[in-house]
Amino acid sequence: MLNGRQHGGVSVTIATSLEDACAALAVEPCPLVLSGGTDLMVEVNRGSRRVGDIVVVNRVPELVGWRRKGDQLRLGAAVTFAEICGSELESLVPALAQAARTVGSPQIRNVATLGGNIATASPAGDSIPVLAALDAVLELRSAEATREVSLRDFITGVKQTCLLPGELIEAVRVPVLDGPQEFCKVGTRNAMVISVASLAILANRGSRRITVGLGSVSPAPLRASDAEDHISPHINWDGGAIPDEATIAHFARLVAGAANPIDDHRSSALYRTHAIRVLARRALSRVLGRLSAT
Amino acid sequence: MTGTRVARRTGTAPRIGESARRPDGVPKATGSFSFSSDLRHDRMLWGGTLRSPHPSARIRSVQIGEAVAVTGVHAVLLSDDVPGQKVFGLEHRDQPVLAGDVVRYEGEPIAIVAADHPEAVRTALRAIVVDYEVLTPVVDPMTVEETESIHPDGNLIRRIHLRHGSQDVVGDVQVEGTYEVAMQDQAFLGPESGMAVPADDGSIDLYVATQWLHSDRDQVADCMGLDPEKVRLTLAGVGGAFGAREDLSLHVHLCMLAQHTGRPVKMVYSREESFHGHVHRHPAQMWYRHHADRDGTLVRVEARLILDGGAYASSSSAVIANATCFAAGPYRVPSAEINGAAVRTNNPPCGAMRGFGAVQTCFAHEAQMDRLAKALGMDPVELRLHNALVPGDKLLTGQTITGTAPVAEVIRTCAEHPSAAAIATDPLELPGGTGRTADPGHVVRGEALALGFKNLMFSEGFDDSSEASCRLLDGVATITSACAEVGQGFVTVVQQIVREVLGVDEVVLLQASTADVGSAGSTSASRQTWMSGGAVQEACGQVRVQLLERLATQCGVDTDDLVLADGQIVSLSGGLEVDLAVATEEPVEASVVFRHAPTWPLDEHGQGSAHVAFAFSAHRAIVDVDTELGLVKVVELTTSQDVGRVLNPMQVVGQLEGGAAQGVGLAVMEEVLVTDGRIRNASFTDYLVPTALDMPPVEIAALIEQAEPGAPFGAKGIGEAPAISSTAAVAAAIRNATGLNLPRVPVRPVDIVFPEGAT
């Protein structure tokens, strides 16, 4: 561990073990956690976040990389989006890889981390709808304790989480599902754009469920539960027949009905709801097409 | 004094017509180029600016006591501290250096601070207490003329009521439309930055990224209460300009802080501050009615144009002149009434941007031409060809085109160029790109062509001359010019010109500074290759003549007997062969002031020979549109341009691609969102410019080379035309794909999904 490096009165600790990171965070006032810096440094440069002491976590071995254990994946909080969209994860959690590919530019994806995306808790965070649809569980750790919180309990509002002072996200656990997955994101540019509306649809042959996560249309992670309940029984999970157009259209309306969007400078609530309905129909059709093909 | 020095073996360095690589190209790509934000000085202080959070307010008081007390702070200055003239401006001095009793736009500077460290600057800025009486901002350009004046100069900046030909003409076929262009930002990457260094004799050196050193110098000197020669401006590394560096930004502030503290002071705007720190492209509201005969011959064009100039005049009066003069496009129009006005509001100030008034009207007149073609049942390309200007035709201003005008050639070559656009299957190449939203089944394709033109050089009687000098010593040519290199390629073209005229290989271009030479005029209006290139060509020509005369006298031969080529002077009759380096052991020098043919002001009907020359371009766009989501992918852009003569092919391609990218941006995404006078997207997170997935390859169908009389080597300026017709072409292609009217750019997803105006 390197610590006590003084930068204009600010100490920067580059943690090289989980213990060091937690110890460095267990002081008053609580230092800032820095991972890839692609959210934090933007806020600092804009002057909306004062720099205090800093603990850098993206070199901590326990936070780096991922591993599979049976049907579970454990993704270190410091896994970068470049690692997610350019690896075996593309086949294990396809929707997460698709979401990762839409994040920023190659330069951003090379340093931006999954943990940073979650902790920022922006309604437009691209990993959020996928993790919500996957029922992701976060492993949190501080010098005193560890705990597990579901993603949906972790993010409590716009840029608000239940992370306690001294705590960090160590890892994210998600299941490996049997079934096709789709992530789609609408923005007003063809790349490197903040989401106006996004959606993840996952099929799970094991539980015979479709799950749907929505992005940029609510303050906190959102599932379209009514739509999930409606569509899941309509699907012939053993292959073959797929629901008719009317059922898919109804599903899309239910998904759109779950959205709770706002008007802002990036778009309008009306357009967002419309986009969610279109995405729901298209993404479900893609998922169903692949379900029936296998 | 540093300079750009390029040495190569005799005869191999690129001359006119060959691709010359920019000396600053690799340094810029690899990060070693020194931009204005990289300036450093040992004893340097940092400067910062306090800006108004309100678009309109009266300032009751400003308290700086606590700010002055902040550790490390050396100066906190207000309006009363401006030593000379309190206002500046390009054409009208109407903009306060620092706001005194009123603020007229969000972000207007009120106080400036110098301190040891940027953090101390920020702390001091936060400690300044301003008591505002907040007023309701005047933001609707359509009604400001009936609203109480927000500035002593009134709310109307300039109106031109152009009337051309008989006013009684009525066409068999008429089409009418209302159009709107939103506010575009130049989106340069290098934020405003510079450094002022005070000298012992009370004079000041200002190093700054700008487009026109001498205009800045004169305004700064007036505001500092100094003689012009006491203020020396030197060009610092420019990170893009596109019009945004024509007006002063931090120039006077830096000089005030430097003079007050006796220390060098540096300032760099943040990105957000930069959006408030420079002018933008004027938003435009335009109404048009076109009249034509049944065979498609245009007989009359009527238009009303309103440009929102924002709080201060900047170059609005010249921009509205362009919008008005070129309102109908490069077509033969015997009768016209164009009522153009630039007005003042509490919106962000608008001024120069690539295309300068012609971009807005091109979007409208090209939409009108397509509408007319539809009404006539005529092919839109045929309609354009039928009405295309030719040399000898008159413009709306009554001016006869005396130079080249290959309009039909530009249209034809662009329209006939084969398209290579395939149907995409990779989701990345479909509308929505990385978002994977599109299903090929919901995507429709559209195609359209648009035509545009604008003037080269300044107009309406303005004397925008350029001075340059050439000194030939030991076979090396040294050029002095105050031409600002902002990325347009003067650094390469000047070397090509010198080599061509003097047969030398080694050319040194001294750093541009007001201390060494007279004005080169502005790097804008597509004018520097013609004006400063012309000055350099003439200076070199004089050096050549002087050198040959001197040698002829020395050797007792006839001057006509001597030729200078490839570093040698030889006599045609034989016997004499002198190396140029030897012949110039004694220097030969010449200095010239170059002028274009004179122009005249517009009369009260907007008539007059106000312009020097014109450049024409066409773009053909092919787009894919996801009609359900309103997302667009520009698939292909093909262009032809009237260039006079290609001096540096590589640079021409660069300008055509870059300009088209700005045009694509305005067509589908670039907009400074302003609500109640406030900018809502002052960042590159939310002010979107095209990425590699938004900008298609630019196919150059033809570069039309017809030598323009009076221009060096016949070359026309090429920088602006690519940004003019590209926007109109992309918008028209989206119309073609969707069948919608789309009267506004940028075309937003909601405009396609909810075309009735619902949001």
Ligand SMILES: Cc1cc2nc3c(=O)[nH]c(=O)nc-3n(C[C@H](O)[C@H](O)[C@H](O)COP(=O)(O)OP(=O)(O)OC[C@H]3O[C@@H](n4cnc5c(N)ncnc54)[C@H](O)[C@@H]3O)c2cc1C
């Ligand atoms: C140009 C650009 C484009 C972008 N595009 C997108 C986009 O398309 N989609 C998108 O979703 N986001 C985008 N972002 C935002 C950003 O890149 C992502 O949110 C990224 O995942 C943040 O991760 P980071 O590692 O950089 O976080 P940092 O900036 O290091 O940290 C962000 C926040 O998370 C906290 N934090 C980080 N790691 C941990 C941890 N292990 N435990 C607890 N707290 C932690 C930090 O304290 C801080 O509050 C973009 C950003 C930029 C600059």
